[in-house]
Amino acid sequence: MASLLEVRDLHTAYGLSQVLFGVSLEIQAGECVCLLGRNGVGKSTTIRSIMGLTRPSRGEVRWKGGSILGWPPFRVARAGIGFVPEDRRVFADLTVRENLDVARQVSRRPGEWTAEAVFELFPPLRPIAGRRAGYLSGGEQQMLTIGRTLMGNPELLLLDEPSEGLAPLVVEHLLEQVTALKRRGLTILLAEQGIAFSLQLADRVYVLEKGTVRFSGAAAELREDEALRDRLLAL
Ligand SMILES: Nc1ncnc2c1ncn2[C@@H]1O[C@H](COP(=O)(O)OP(=O)(O)OP(=O)(O)O)[C@@H](O)[C@H]1O
Numbered sequence: 001m002a003s004l005l006e007v008r009d010l011h012t013a014y015g016l017s018q019v020l021f022g023v024s025l026e027i028q029a030g031e032c033v034c035l036l037g038r039n040g041v042g043k044s045t046t047i048r049s050i051m052g053l054t055r056p057s058r059g060e061v062r063w064k065g066g067s068i069l070g071w072p073p074f075r076v077a078r079a080g081i082g083f084v085p086e087d088r089r090v091f092a093d094l095t096v097r098e099n100l101d102v103a104r105q106v107s108r109r110p111g112e113w114t115a116e117a118v119f120e121l122f123p124p125l126r127p128i129a130g131r132r133a134g135y136l137s138g139g140e141q142q143m144l145t146i147g148r149t150l151m152g153n154p155e156l157l158l159l160d161e162p163s164e165g166l167a168p169l170v171v172e173h174l175l176e177q178v179t180a181l182k183r184r185g186l187t188i189l190l191a192e193q194g195i196a197f198s199l200q201l202a203d204r205v206y207v208l209e210k211g212t213v214r215f216s217g218a219a220a221e222l223r224e225d226e227a228l229r230d231r232l233l234a235l
């Protein structure tokens with residue numbers, strides 16, 4: 001079976017500073033795959049390279065069998081790849097509902113996601129639908145950024161550090177919510193430093209180290225083998 005997404009031998013640099021040195025990975029439809037690794041190993045750069053936000057100097061990105069390398073981000077999004085950035089950028093002056101509506105208008109991809117469906121997935125957003133997004137808590141903003149991306153009806157969701165900076169209880173809820181998305185059949189690529197979060201969610205894992213893939217395998221392997229986990233991820 002052809003992969004939904006295939007990344008082959010990606011090399012990406014910012015100016016003279018090379019960050020990725022031949023990253024390869026693939027994702028099958030319906031899978032939840034996690035990119036794990038410490039601070040600065042290139043998780044976000046890998047996701048940005050897939051999304052067309054940073055141009056790789058070498059390598060290939062294939063979506064449903066065809067190359068999307070060099071496509072601008074809006075075109076990648078329209079092809080069905082939704083991106084939730086690390087910095088949770090919401091339109092601060094727009095209300096929660098307006099943020100969702102704007103995303104719907106921009107997307108042009110038909111599908112099942114409506115503001116109502118987002119509120120069903122993230123019930124805490126419903127009572128604050130009329131609040132300006134600038135006044136939301138970190139957890140509420142994370143729900144809204146994900147919800148906004150869902151309004152574009154993606155087939156693959158790229159989630160960059162969703163649990164970062166959130167309180168433990170909020171992270172627990174987020175874990176349930178993303179698990180619900182996975183159960184609906186959405187394919188997910190998650191970048192995380194938090195291994196507790198990612199290992200509960202992921203089917204497969206790629207561990208990055210200094211811009212290369214150091215390990216790839218079933219998430220269960222890492223869940224069950226503490227020594228391996230320490231070797232790959234200890235600070
Ligand atoms: N826009 C940029 N310009 C220059 N260097 C950058 C830029 N973005 C990232 N870098 C550098 O590239 C390297 C990899 O960064 P990247 O954000 O991909 O790592 P990461 O694994 O996502 O880290 P984190 O866990 O902190 O999010 C880091 O050394 C970082 O300083």
Ligand SMILES: [Mg+2]
Nearest residue numbers: 043044086161
């Ligand atoms: Mg990052």
